[in-house]
Amino acid sequence: MQNARTFTPSADKSAILWRSFRTATWLGWQIESNWADPFLFAVYSFVKPLASAGILVIMYSVITGGAFDEPIFPYIYLGNAFYIYVGAVMNGVSWAVIDDREHYKTLKYMYVAPITVPGYLLGRGVARMLIGTISVAITVLFGVIFLNLPLSITTINWPLFFVTLIIGVIMLALLGLILAGITLMIANHVWFLGEAVAGALYVFSGAIFPLEVLPAWIRPVGFVMPITYWLELIRRALVGNIAAAFPTLAQLSDLQLLGILSGMTLVFGIGALVIFRWCENWARERGMIDMVSNY
């Protein structure tokens, strides 16, 4: 057929992936940072995580009688602080489906466009990841300044920290893609899905207590979750001596843990893409891609 167009979108898959991701990142940042009221933005980014950490600290203080020198305190505090990433990154990716489909009513136009939808959704999650990073940094800083969190710039294993952080963010984004696929398939109740999943993983990932606290029969749930290994590595990088006080993964070296985390990220990544594609086809067969429920 004759093509008289002045421009035809490239068919190069990597170019499509890059422009989907890059433009979605720009859009995500416009949405997340475009708060009409800077005060609300500050509350959301700073006060909310600090309040959440504060509640945990008060509960800890009441239960332990103020034993802030015990290794369990930095274990809990850092686990809780970095768990902010779980909600921010996973929900950041999956929330874009709800936001575009229900709020902006643009999801169908994204699906009609020559983009890679997973690349687009991952890009939309970047802004929330950045805001999550601010929240994590503030929470950790608060712990160091006001709660004597035993964290020293000189003792931190920076290479391990950054490698772990990057792999972890990728892993969480891919888990978010699974969530996004499920969100595509559901019209109602999806508003709560992200928080429900993040909440459920919170208990099993060793974020606020070592897995030994859980009944033996339920611990395997934690061991098959990459978040467990990620949080352990983050603690080892930041406060190695504290992490060593807990036996959960003590028999594994940093390198072994990194290997497990990377392997799981790869497996979950491939799985996430397969699951997302399956969910997408399911949604397309049932007419869910552009379904607005106003639920």
Add this chain to the structure above:
Amino acid sequence: MDFAIQTENLGRIYKLRSTKKQETRTLEALKDVNLQVNPGEVFGLLGPNGAGKTTLIKILTTLLAPTNGYARVSGFDVLKDPEQVRRRINMVSGGESSGYGLLTVRENLWMFAQFYGIPSKVANERIKTLLERVGLVDRMNTKSSELSTGLRQKMNIVRGFLTDPDVLFLDEPTLGLDVGASREVRTFIRQWVENDPSRTLLLTTHYMVEADELCDRVAIINKGQVLACDTPAQLKHRLQKDVIFKLDVSPLNGMDLHELEDLRGVNNLTRTQLEGGTRLQLLLEDDSILGAVVNKLTSHNVQIQNLEKREPTLEDVFVDLVGRSMEEVESGSNAH
């Protein structure tokens, strides 16, 4: 020759269930639709709400999978090669307020241009040109949430044309627009096609005038079935043997309109309620039948306030094919 759009026995069945306890019902939204749209054609799908027009567009734009049959756009199967199809199409839906309200008009359009891989410089030039043509250039830096429904719809129309697709799908593009804005949009669409005769446009509408004015060919669709497909002139020519009268009459005083329908030579009759009276549209075999109609009305003391003989329109074609006016179909009315 490759068709721009081709469907063969295309069907779509929806399974409906409001609650888990309810039994699943099925709704056949499309039934064995066979269409061939040539490159360069402006093709209209004309039918009432719920006829299956949007379902067909959703399938052709890869948003929805068909239940049976197949569809090709620009020579590519919408199910097997959706990526290839998406590189060549764009879509605009009317009657909705889609778009990122917190972005300006220019930012919204620029962003979509980026998704299509259009270089920024080219995109910005094209955005300015298109906004000038729809009279929106002075609102280029206005947040789209601050635009009226009509202006936002114009922005969405520009979004569709911005990527200069091979095949453009417009789903009720003038829905919700006032008369002036609708006319501007129609003029813009016509110009776009005339500027490059290889461009193909599929337009769904339930406005007869729009289909008549814009489309090279029209498919009349109702209850998921294509009832007729031809040029507007040919479709109207089907009724050339009939004559059409429009009668505004006083209140019917309980008169049963079947009495008129049963008259020999009355092929069709539709009724529209007016303030203080009724409008009857009659499709008669020839002029001589009108006398019998007038006699019947006057025998019931129904006064004729206005009488007009007119040329057939696509509305008349629809009535002839479906047996009811589009308005009656949309309101679910069974009787005249």
